[in-house]
Amino acid sequence: MVSEDLLKQVAFIKEIDKLKYIQRRTKLMHSNRHENDAEHSWHLAVMTLVLAAHADRPIDVLKVLKMVLIHDLVEIDAGDTFIYDNLKNHTNTEEERLAAERIFGLLPKEQAEDFIAVWEEFEAGITDDAKFAKTMDRFEPLLQNASNEGGTWAEFNVDYQRVYDKKKAIKEGSTSIWEYAEGLLNDSVEKGILKKADPANETS
């Protein structure tokens, strides 16, 4: 007899296949093809394995992997939120909370609760594990945009200061990765693919 638990787990495994259709704004390296959430989550997981030693404080690599592998599953229902979107607040929207309950709720109860707790820990971004997971999540699109002549920065006219303000979260998880990231932002300004705001156009 196949257990009730396994049947629920298989239902969850089938459902999350949909993450492969959730398109992000960013594009693959040196490419015009949009990345999807499943590819993005895979990339963050391998980055976690490769870069773990750069964490400023001890991290539980297994926990961070869990975070990056599932952090975007709520987007199956709630859709991708663009980090430079001025209209939609990314953090813990009601829509995402309901999505977490529905999607993780397909799993056996104890496992569902565990996954929701891990997702909430990631979203809150307070623990060292969550900070390092967010370092990964901010670093990947930086590499992509820098490889794509500015990518979404250029496409959506996002200036250096706004990018800097979002990317400095990288520093919360790793000083050495931040050092690299800051250099890449400065290079991007020098190359003209990331613009500093024109002081004459400042509104306040």
Add this chain to the structure above:
Amino acid sequence: MVSEDLLKQVAFIKEIDKLKYIQRRTKLMHSNRHENDAEHSWHLAVMTLVLAAHADRPIDVLKVLKMVLIHDLVEIDAGDTFIYDNLKNHTNTEEERLAAERIFGLLPKEQAEDFIAVWEEFEAGITDDAKFAKTMDRFEPLLQNASNEGGTWAEFNVDYQRVYDKKKAIKEGSTSIWEYAEGLLNDSVEKGILKKADPANETS
């Protein structure tokens, strides 16, 4: 000063973006769209988190995650090998070994050696961790083909016995997942989406 190690790690992280272009024969669930290796690797990683308790013998979940996340990277150079291909032997081709050396060789030496060892352990399929990783690798396309009216089984005219012979590797890692898988194979035969060979056509 950004360390030499970090520069090498970033080069590796950029290089493996190419896994997102390696197309598999199998298609997404209930879909006509081919899956790529990055999406596949992500799916196996989440399946590992969800199904770990079904392993027959104790596994190191972090090690299994590492295996499934990197197991297909050699295909960036060597290309995808179709499991039912009669002409190409999948196991440890010289081409794949060279690919592993080139791709993992972008990393700092010690890390490169570690990743190559993990990949070789997966390929050999002898340890309990490798067996469970292979259980994941065989189980995902089974779910996909069953959802797609037989998928690659129908497309490439692969009969029940050949599918069974490949899928029974699932049993090496988990009796309970195998029980589910065997049921799904039998259902597929009943539905007519997986054919038993016609005894009249047997060649030996």
